[in-house]
Amino acid sequence: MEYVAFGARGLICLIFVVSAFGKVRGRAAFAEFTRTTRILLGAALRRREVSRPAATWTGRVVVATEAAAALLVLFPVTAAAGLGVAALLLGAFSVAMVTALRAGVSTSCRCFGASTAPIGWRHVVRNVLLICAAVAGLVAASAAGSPPLAGMVITAGAVAVVALLVIRLDDLYELFVAPNAR
Numbered sequence: 691m692e693y694v695a696f697g698a699r700g701l702i703c704l705i706f707v708v709s710a711f712g713k714v715r716g717r718a719a720f721a722e723f724t725r726t727t728r729i730l731l732g733a734a735l736r737r738r739e740v741s742r743p744a745a746t747w748t749g750r751v752v753v754a755t756e757a758a759a760a761l762l763v764l765f766p767v768t769a770a771a772g773l774g775v776a777a778l779l780l781g782a783f784s785v786a787m788v789t790a791l792r793a794g795v796s797t798s799c800r801c802f803g804a805s806t807a808p809i810g811w812r813h814v815v816r817n818v819l820l821i822c823a824a825v826a827g828l829v830a831a832s833a834a835g836s837p838p839l840a841g842m843v844i845t846a847g848a849v850a851v852v853a854l855l856v857i858r859l860d861d862l863y864e865l866f867v868a869p870n871a872r
Contacts, residue, residue: 691830691833692830692836692837692841693837693841693845694826694827694830695769695827695830695831696837696842696845696846697823697827697845697848697849698773698823698824698826698827698828698830698831699763699764699769699772699773699827699831700763700845700846700849700850700853701820701823701849701852701853701856702759702760702763702772702773702776702820702823702824702827703760703763703764703772704849704850704853705820705853705856705857706756706757706759706760706776707757707760708802708853708857709756709801709802710753710756710757710760712800712801712802713749713752713753713756713800714753720749722798722800723749723800724742724745724746724749725745725797726797726798726799726800727745727748727749727752727800728740728742728744728745729790729795729797730786730787730790730795730797730809731744731745731748731786732795733786733789733790733793733795734785734786734789734790736789736793752779755775755779756779758772758775759772759773759775759776759779760772762775763776763827766831769827769831770828770831770832773824773825773827773828773831774824774828776820776824777821777824777825777828780817780820780821780824781817781821783801783817784814784817784818784821787809787813787814787817788814790809791809791810791811791814796808796809797809799813799860801813802857805860807860807863807864810863812859812863813859816856816859820856
């Protein structure tokens with residue numbers, strides 16, 4: 691169980707660090723994220739659009755919450771709080787995406803800042819799987835001790851590979867699925 695807890699913490703930390711950084715790596719990146727937030731928030735609230743200040747404020751809260759979750763999961767004493775925050779944030783993202791997809795709203799997925807791929811059900815599935823990882827980490831954390839160093843190194847390597855696959859989901863989709871869909 692300690693490997694599950696360690697792995698979930700590592701995965702959530704990597705995903706949320708890359709996600710937060712991707713959104714604030716420059717003014718243009720944050721502006722694009724805010725534009726997407728405006729559209730998704732409008733769809734989630736069943737409005738045509740929300741104001742730019744509301745979207746900017748929401749974008750700042752999202753980035754701060756992602757950074758906080760990443761920081762919280764680093765320390766065993768706050769890991770459960772970080773995993774819980776991550777699960778709630780991913781749930782909110784999923785609800786916004788599902789609402790937008792059902793309403794036929796199309797916008798880029800700015801989950802990691804750079805992608806211009808439109809949101810799709812693959813993003814919802816990705817979020818649900820990340821929620822499962824966070825919940826598994828929460829459950830495992832209650833029974834976890836400190837794993838041996840060799841096991842931690844192997845787990846960290848596996849987590850890095852999984853995180854890379856999650857972060858590059860849109861590229862993998864374009865490479866393997868999109869050509870067949872045309």
